Amino acid sequence: MRRFLARHYWVTGLAVLFVLMLGLTRIIQPGFGISGLESVTRAALPYAFATAAMSITIIAGGIELSVASMMAVGGTLSAVLMAKWGVAGTVPALLVVMLAGAAMGAVNGVAVVLSRVPDIVVTLAMMYVWGGVALLILNGPGGTATPWLRELILGQVPLPGLRWLPQAALVMAVVIGGIWWSLRRSKLGLSIYAIGSDQTAAFRSGVAVGPTRVAAYAIGGMLAALGGLSLTLSTGVGEPIPGPYLMASVAAAVLGGVALTGGIGGILGPVIAVFILRLARLDLTLMSVDPNVTTIVEGTIMAVVVMIGGLVALREKRR
């Protein structure tokens, strides 16, 4: 137990903070219960995917600034395909969306590796490219979402003993957790952490640095596209204008214990961090804090988190 706490003190701390915030929410709004938890989870779903995409690229030593634009592509593409192919074509549509996401990420990764321009510059440029692609797919909200997929993220798990658990949380755990778990157990996962913590050392130990980076970006792209799909599922239509997921995902990744220098971090911390940031928003709304102050508070939380992350990264480098 002590060893577990020592190894996972950051995640444990976050989990405690999350529970405290649930308690705080309950104090502010005594009616906050299962349905409230469900709506927070549904709101958190796209952020969780964006944060997972951001985390994997940061761990690999890069950063993915085009995450929100890739989500817009994933969202519009899934809405268009589900409208065109209908209920019967939903599963193929899902596969196409995931492949398209992986392809977008791979393009970003190849551009980074071949151009040797810093990740932050390449992905910033790609943010506009993918934003444009999303508008090409749909120039306004359109398309549709298959009803059974929409119901998948709605309500609570219909199993005895789990009727308090939002389905969206289960989807999050199965999809993001599944991808992450299989990655961590694979050689690729090990290589991603290796190139993130020290590229030269990884290269000397025989890791193919370039392909590994491309793979990390491809997985990130796929997660972002799934995040876009989750947007389509929650609204019922595809929207081409990217939402506010970039800054929020960097903040959640950093707050979740992913080091901006790369090589360090997991997925549980960032996902809990997503919930903490969503609960912060809920609490500010429940307390009817002035909306401009709310924006300031939210922005300050994110900026402070990222700044601390940056400072820690700088100190690590100096060592």
Next chain:
Amino acid sequence: MTRLLQGAAATALLSGIAGMAMADGYVIGVSNTVQGNGWREEMVCAIKAQALASGQVASLNIAHRNTDAAGQLEDIRNLIQAGVDAIVVNPASADAVNPAIKEATDAGIVVVAVDQAVTEPSAYNISNDQEEYGYLGAHWLFEQMGGEGRFFYMRGAAGAGADNDRDAGVQRAMAEFPGISVVQEVFTNWQQDQGKQQMLDFIASGIPFDGVWTSGIDNVIVDAFVESDEPFVPVVGADNAGFVGQLAAADGLEGAAVSNPGSIGGAGLTLALQILDGNPPAEHTVHVTPSIWANTTDEGRAAIAAAQNPNLDPEWPVSVEIPGWTTYTMDQIIACDGPGE
């Protein structure tokens, strides 16, 4: 970090408890997804001022930020959690926020969509007639261009309900003037800086054009002409204070302002209160008809002169009151104070 969070939470908690202490009257939620736009700011201030003037509102719970439809779903659900009696919403999209609106009306909350309509049948809509808005301005512009030529078409945000409706109006006017065509179509996203840049870029391209139709990003368009030393072409805008001022000063500018009161927010609040009091309107959709003021006619010039008010923010629409729907004073909306502020 945690200490900062706790500090912020504690302060916010205290103000929240203070807010709950005077729970007499209705609690009204507001959801808006564009921040820092003059029209939307006027809308929010109209809601606050009308809430204060009505005397029936204990407190307002305002979710007001720049976000997408998914973010608005979150905000509306948060307002449901907050237990408000009614929600006044300016929807990010006609369909995309329906799920949360349905959840709200199922929970017994009155939902009024202002400015842009939603397709959820359990919600009420009150808006300016955006199709007529597009038609009135475009019709004037095409007449002014002599029924011939090409115009720069500066729309609002792709996919927004109001933008689609205005486009339908513009298309209706174009059908009446076969000699008119679009030289280029852009979306300003109703952002001043973006619209101005698009105008500057287009002027720099050197492509000839005979008129500009804007979806309310207007005074910066006139500025762009002045800054690039480009001769004016007729410009259609909304009744924003800055643009109306430019029309009054004229200086060779021919233009027309189509009224699109942001104070529709106040009207939405009034409608919500009427429904809460048990007097719902006969129809679920209520329209407010726009008017047009051109500085090329005596009548228009008189309306423009009457609308001048130096205290108004230049990006605010000058028609700050809607007769029959709002009861606040000009000073109250400029002060922008809600109940308990």
